[in-house]
Amino acid sequence: MAVLHNRVSQQELKKLLYQETTPRTTISFYYYFTINDTLQFRDDLYTNLNALKVFGRIYIATEGINAQVSVPAENVEVFKNYLYSIEPLNGIRLNIAVDEGKSFWVLKIKVRQKIVADGIADPAFSMKKKGNYVNAIQMNKLLQNEDTVVIDMRNHYEYEVGHFEKAIEIPSDTFREQLPMVVEMMQDKKDKNIIMYCTGGIRCEKASAYMLHNGFNNVFHLEGGIINYAKQAKENNIDSKFIGKNFVFDDRLGERITNDIIARCHQCGQPADTHTNCKNEACHLLFIQCNKCAAKFDGCCSEACQTVYNLPIEVQKELRKGIEKGTMVFNKSKQRLRPRLNGKKL
Secondary structure, eight states: OOOOSOOSOHHHHHHHHHHOOSOEEEEEEEEEOOOSOHHHHHHHHHHHHHHTTOEEEEEEETTEEEEEEEEEGGGHHHHHHHHHTSGGGTTOOOEEOSSOSOOOSSEEEEEOSOSSOOOOOOTTOOTTSOOEEEOHHHHHHHHTSTTEEEEEOSOHHHHHHEEETTOEEOOOSSHHHHHHHHHHHTGGGTTSEEEEEOSSSHHHHHHHHHHHHTTOSEEEEETTHHHHHHHHHHHTTOOOOEEEEEOOSSTTOOEESSSOOOOBOTTTOOBOOOEEEOSOTTTOOEEEOOHHHHHHTTTOSSHHHHHHHTSOHHHHHHHHTTOOOOOOBOOTTSOOOOOEETTEEO
16 A cells, blocks of 8 residues: 655655755645545545655645645656646646745645635635736736725735735734734725735635625735746736745745845844744744844844753753744734743743
8 A cells, every 4th residue: 555645754854855956846836626535635646746756735625725846847747737637727827936946845735624724604605706816917007006905915924024015914923813804904995906915826815705705896816926926027027016025835935026125133123034943943933034143143033042052952852841832933013922941931
């Protein structure tokens, strides 16, 4: 019987990835469609993609598929042909990353309740009625209209390093929190042109359907998200109205769209837009750090974490016992929670 999951350690897989000499292409795609047997769909997908040495993270649910993968350049066409052989995915748009690179080092395909957690409990909600797509040219044209409202449906740390000009941030850590918030915030703009966007399109597509469900009239969403916009802007030689860096959920943590640096180091306040995770494994906070502070704090978010990071590994492991980190993200608008070691805050 074929093994349908990875059995090699993460550390060893990452080491093997960086020993590869074959270039890789980072590709993302999603599609809302009904999958009746999610487990069988998942296993078939794993068998075929694993044979092509595809790495990445894929979520399967009865509502569809959401994928971010890294494909050996020599296998991209075979990968595409395989996806297109699955009838609902025939001709699906594939978002090719701006930066090519080694973004994943293992293939993980998980069955979930939804391909993007939304918190929607209303049984009358449907993805069949959603906003109109806009491409890069249409996006730029709509942005010139004073009656256009642009809404960023990403998390605060994504918005911080890059966003469209005049885009409204929905200040939240999760998509499920943003949906009711955006409806409330836009109540006086139900007849405006509302354009929603996100990284690859999956969140803003669902958000556009949710807005229509809640009585909004002129709702659009950016086809393929920021990734596809950047590609189309380059192909059509038009100015990018997205400024800065596009945060991505893989090992790169971002790809540059324009040279503008609009964020600041969370430690010293100097211009910077490089996200990193605190090197202290008991913390692992996601935050922005400049090169100077990275050297000063050994890649840690604080002197306390730096002290722990420089302890012997065995001592660090002992201190980490019993700590549940959860999702640790720097958010300047909220009280910053720190993990505890033996009852003491880091």
